[in-house]
Amino acid sequence: MIGLLAELAREDARSLVLVFGCTTLGAVLSRWHLRLVLPTVVVEIVLGILIGPEALGLATVNEYIDFISDFGLALLFFFAGVEVIEHRVPTTVLRRGTLGWAMSLAIGMAVGVALDRAGADVEWWLLAVAVATTSLGTLVPILSDAQLLPTPLGRAVLGTGVAGEFWPIIVISIFLTGVYGAATEFLLLVLFGGLVAGAAKIALQARPPRLLRIAQDTLHTTGQVGVRASIFVLVLLVFLATDAGFEFVLGAFAAGLVVGLVLESPEGKVVRMRLEGIGYGFLIPVYFVVTGMNFDIDSLLTAEGLALGALFLGVLVLTRGTSALLWLRELGRRETASLALFGATALPLVVAIVGIAQERGDISKAVAASLIGAGMISVLVYPFVATRLASTPEPD
Secondary structure, eight states: OHHHHHHSOHHHHHHHHHHHHHHHHHHHHHTSBTTBOOOHHHHHHHHHHHHSTTTTOOOOOOHHHHHHHHHHHHHHHHHHHHHHHHTOOOHHHHHHHHHHHHHHHHHHHHHHHHHHHTTOSBOHHHHHHHTTOOOHHHHHHHHHHTTOTTSHHHHHHHHHHHHHHHHHHHHHHHHTTOSSOHHHHHHHHHHHHHHHHHHHHHHHHHOOHHHHHHHHHTTTSSOOHHHHHHHHHHHHHHHHHHHTTOOHHHHHHHHHHHHHHHTOSHHHHHHHHHHHHHIIIIIHHHHHHHHHHTOOHHHHTSHHHHHHHHHHHHHHHHHHHHHHGGGHHHHOHHHHHHHHHHHTOOOHHHHHHHHHHHHHTOBOHHHHHHHHHHHHHHHHHHHHHHHHHHTSOOOO
């Protein structure tokens, strides 16, 4: 690290230091007040905006920061895959969550087409996918703290959240590449999925005793074979996905599924904790700070930007709220409303989809800023209101 800082230009080195300073400060500020715990992701984006060119102009995104940020994005999707395996959502719940996601996507498409005809500078189908996402990683700690995970509402949120993370990744992997055409992309996706499934099956069945012993022996030493092997699987599948013409996020998500299956053991929990330390303690926060640095705050603060942001905030509730109606008979009206708000909590995947779309020129900076702004408000407000609704008894 010292050698790297010495090689960097003074401005680049200052930017790197400020970015890491923001990742630390973000974690501190989000927990500063005992009664008001803020989502760390939102605080990191706000701090990125403050140090970026749109505000104080203290830091710029250089190639080194950009590389770390991309690695953080890969780990974000990697942990999304791990979460799908970890929570072991029942098949019936997953089916209902998938049906609900399809309903959300259909509504999102209708909204996207309407905005496209109104002149919004964004691909209509891309907008549909973005507003049909759910931030499961953000919700799980909130549900756990509120002791809602074991409840029917908790299971409904897990089903909604898994579908809201899994299917958007599949869709953008097919349609955001556009190298071979949708039909060929789908065939390649099936082949890639078969390859990943085969690798996972081999890894689960083989489990060579000597390799397991080495992994266990290095669990609390500097060897850390489990951590190193997990990172290798991530890098390998990202490489294979991009080599096949897909977005790298598909490889990262697939790696999370494979590693999540392999780590289903007491020893695996320790490895996962180490991986989370690398991801959430180092690389992923950099991605969100950089998102803030690239955020077009001027576009958001215009009359049009604020109006679009408010519209997207409502669309998130409309798309995911409609899917919550599938649980109405089981949950009742109040908890169904709570589920709608939990499901409408969407930021990390929105940021990722918007970032990829901006690189391809499929969304303008103004629309992107409004969409991310709506995602930030959803993470700040919707879980808070949803938790209060869930804790209030149904009226007789």
